[in-house]
Amino acid sequence: MGIFDMFLSEEKRIAKQQRAVTNRDAQAEDREAAARWLADNGSPKAIVALLTRFDMKLENQLKDKAERDFVYALLISIGEPVVRPLKRHLKKCRTIAMPIRLFEELADKEQTIQLVFELLQREYEKDDFKPRRKTDLLVWLAHHTHEGATASAAPFLEDFDENVRYAAIEVIAAQNAAEAPTLLEPVLANPEEEANRVKVRVSELFQQRSWVVTNPDALAPMLPPTFSLGDDGRIRLA
Numbered sequence: 001m002g003i004f005d006m007f008l009s010e011e012k013r014i015a016k017q018q019r020a021v022t023n024r025d026a027q028a029e030d031r032e033a034a035a036r037w038l039a040d041n042g043s044p045k046a047i048v049a050l051l052t053r054f055d056m057k058l059e060n061q062l063k064d065k066a067e068r069d070f071v072y073a074l075l076i077s078i079g080e081p082v083v084r085p086l087k088r089h090l091k092k093c094r095t096i097a098m099p100i101r102l103f104e105e106l107a108d109k110e111q112t113i114q115l116v117f118e119l120l121q122r123e124y125e126k127d128d129f130k131p132r133r134k135t136d137l138l139v140w141l142a143h144h145t146h147e148g149a150t151a152s153a154a155p156f157l158e159d160f161d162e163n164v165r166y167a168a169i170e171v172i173a174a175q176n177a178a179e180a181p182t183l184l185e186p187v188l189a190n191p192e193e194e195a196n197r198v199k200v201r202v203s204e205l206f207q208q209r210s211w212v213v214t215n216p217d218a219l220a221p222m223l224p225p226t227f228s229l230g231d232d233g234r235i236r237l238a
Contacts, residue, residue, distance in 0.1 A: 018049035039074040047085040096136035131161035138167035181211040206235040
């Protein structure tokens with residue numbers, strides 16, 4: 001801390017350290033010192049400031065990972081006081097992966113899943129064209145099973161972004177819920193679906209799980225070339 005920092009308010013000192021920890025042009029030692037200062041401060045505002053390091057990336061991926069891991073370890077060492085600021089941070093941060101992993105480690109799986117449901121609902125209600133958060137949240141959810149996951153992912157089957165739609169399919173596939181065929185058949189029958197990998201993935205699921213289609217006349221012409229529809233209403237490899 002500089003000699004004149006003692007005249008700064010607490011909020012301004014935190015802001016100064018936040019600028020330092022997220023400054024790509026600073027020396028690594030300076031970013032580390034700023035991270036330690038914020039962790040030692042331990043206030044909710046300081047924790048949020050420290051969390052913003054996850055939204056900044058260095059060109060050197062090895063150095064970036066090492067710094068992120070260092071910040072992660074600092075936050076883990078703080079423990080439970082991180083949970084509430086982290087929850088607030090997750091509602092607006094750009095990078096989801098490490099903050100979500102951190103939340104799950106500090107809270108528990110059920111709380112994390114419920115938080116992801118809440119965040120997905122917020123993303124669904126937004127009127128913007130920033131699909132990365134939606135994709136990252138759905139990718140995380142696809143690695144978990146929960147009775148509410150299918151309903152949480154289903155609205156994103158009609159998202160404008162191909163990656164979001166694909167990730168929503170993976171969430172539904174992971175749950176193996178009874179309603180999965182009903183939700184996924186319209187994806188195949190949709191004449192406006194231009195993403196071949198989306199249709200191929202849904203076709204694979206129908207073929208692998210022997211689901212019977214309910215509207216074969218509408219669906220048959222829409223199948224990818226590597227699949228066909230049998231007389232029994234099941235999709236098979238062509």
